[in-house]
Amino acid sequence: MTSTDVLVIGAGLAGLSAARDLEAGGASVTVLEARARVGGRVEQVELPDGRRVQLGGEVVGDAHTSYLGLVADLGLTLVPSYVVEPGAITRQVPEAVDVGPWPSWLTEPDIASYEHVEAALQKVVAGIDPADPFASPDLHRLDQLSVGDFLRDNGATAAVLRAFDLVHLSLADGSIERQSMFAYARKQAVGGGTAAYDVAEWENQRVAEGSATVALRMAAGLADVRLSTPVSRVRVATGGCAVTTTAGEELTADAVVLAVPAGPARDLDITGVSDERLTSLRRQRHAWAAKFVAAYDRPFWRDAGQNALAESEGVLGSTWPQQEGVLSALVPPERYAVFAATDPQTRTAEALAQAAQLYGEPALAPLQTWTRLWGTDPWTQGYVTSWRPGDVEAVGPLHGTHEPPFYVCGSDQWVAGYMEGAVRTGRAAAAAALSQR
Ligand SMILES: Cc1cc2nc3c(=O)[nH]c(=O)nc-3n(C[C@H](O)[C@H](O)[C@H](O)COP(=O)(O)OP(=O)(O)OC[C@H]3O[C@@H](n4cnc5c(N)ncnc54)[C@H](O)[C@@H]3O)c2cc1C
Structure with a gap:
């Protein structure tokens, strides 16, 4: 059995920023991560030409002060996001594709x-x-x-x-x-x-080295991050907490920081915290979305005066230019079932066909494409927090609060998902746990 001061469950931006601050505050920390990589909903791949392509969270805005501060601390570089892309926005509905500030309808x-x-x-x-x-x-x-x-x-x-x-x-x-x-x-x-x-508050900047590099850099500075270690059970007690992995290993600690999204949190067997807290945690839900990314040799959309930003009633609900020649797209919850229920080859062809309706024939010839079905990924089960009518009151004021020695963080513990929520609540959870030591 391993014992440590704090066990952090989940190595996304929230868990990693909590662990980083806890270690800086003198605590010994073990981070347990289900996947074989860190980052959670930030993930990147590299093209042979060196472009780092983001398959999860990408952009932040001026209001995201915790995230911006962390990026500066880590020595990474912020650059303007798609907001500097020249050209006009495109809106697509079944009866029209309009380029310009207002749609024709x-x-x-x-x-x-x-x-x-x-x-x-x-x-x-x-x-x-x-x-x-x-x-x-x-x-x-x-x-x-x-x-x-x-x-x-x-x-x-x-x-x-x-x-x-x-x-x-x-x-x-x-x-x-x-x-x-x-x-x-x-x-x-x-x-x-x-x-x-x-947009200026929410989306006008991105990390030049890649948003997933924020997670990778934090993880590299931590003493004990265990990958491929899903947690199944959490027992909380003031005299000592115990966490059990799906492989049956038990780890103990003075405190536990839960840093997993709402869906995976519901799957955990948690005892030793109040029923009110568990009810509040389990009442949260996610919007399910997928991300589709296509990399090209050049930003061909500029040829027609378009900036690759689109809002659409098609299966891709939006597109935007991720970086030079890379087109990002989201499949919204209302279109997720039809996208996920289609064989990978067909859905890629259909996504590219929609991109061609928006931006012309060159969209059909990408260097490479990627699809990430975040909604049905067992370790995410969604995309960002979704608040249906009645949900704010049902989750209630326990949202984003702690029950020492049980601390919660993650973008779902903030208002609306987003990387800012992950970092902000991760750092707040660490501060709360350190204040109890
Ligand atoms: C496609 C997409 C696009 C997005 N775009 C943006 C954007 O442009 N800007 C923005 O600000 N935000 C964006 N977001 C949201 C943002 O990426 C997330 O809100 C943020 O990264 C979540 O961080 P987190 O640490 O709270 O959760 P996560 O990143 O989900 O991390 C949780 C971690 O817990 C692990 N885990 C789950 N269950 C267990 C278990 N039982 N045991 C151990 N580990 C477990 C997971 O594997 C994961 O690593 C986007 C998200 C997606 C999916």
Whole structure:
């Protein structure tokens, strides 16, 4: 039996940043990771020409201060993301492919309606204190409401509803009809307080060395990271915690940091923490998404004045330029079943055919493609946290809190998934655990 001060379960950005701070604070730490690699939802592969291609999380924004600080500490480089790509955005619906700021199916009255609902959204966002969301007097009403209902209540036209849903297909975090208005507004409030999803706050930067390099660099500095070691059971007690791996090994520690996504967390047999906490943890859910990436020898989309950014009602809900000549795409939850249920060769051909509808024939001839079915990966079971109407209250104020010697972190313990959530909660869990020593 191995004993250590703290056992960290999961070597994603959350578990690794918790372990890093714990070690820096003088604790002995063992990290247990199910997969044969670290990084979790950040993962990269390298092309023969040296380009590092991201198959998971990629971009961050100005509001992601914990992540940005960590990147600086690790000596890595931040560069502008796709926001500097020249050209115009493309929107694809079955009846039209439009290049330019507004799609052809949005009329002048629709644009006026869009601006009206944006102003209404802004008022809701301003009423939420991101530091204390559960104190919001309107929590119950807004959490019961879907974003779609809120928009309809504020007079959104059918085309405006469609435009909002298109954005959500592109973000792959679930339709506006299945998203809590409170969760939606809280996310904007945390990002900095504007009504719509603000790219500068959420997506304007990326790590030049590759976002998965952040995880690899943290892991390289840690004393004890055990790969291919899935955990099945956690027993928590103030006199000593015990963690059992699926291979039957038992490890003991003074404290446990749980740093796995909502789905894998539900699969664990956890005892010694309150029923309220387990109920809260297990009530979380994920939006299921897949990522499709195609690498080309050059950014051919520029030839037609396009920036490779697209929002679409097709199986690929969005595309964006990951880096020079590399096209990223997300398959949203609403399209996941049809994508995952298709043989790999056919779904690749269909994804490339959609890219060709967006950007022309050169899209059909990539150097290489990759598909990552994150939704049905046993160690992720999703993509980012999903908050359906009623979920914020059901998960409740225990969300993102700890029950020493049991600590939780991970992007699901923040407002909306994202790498910032992983790093922020990982560091907070380490600080909380160190304060108890
Ligand atoms: C396709 C995709 C695109 C994304 N794009 C962005 C983006 O552009 N910007 C952004 O900010 N965020 C993005 N995200 C979200 C972001 O990547 C994640 O929120 C973040 O990386 C999660 O980190 P984490 O440590 O909380 O969880 P994870 O990275 O999921 O790490 C959890 C770890 O726990 C391990 N584990 C699970 N179960 C067990 C077990 N039983 N025993 C031991 N180990 C276990 C897993 O293998 C994994 O390594 C994206 C995610 C995906 C999937």
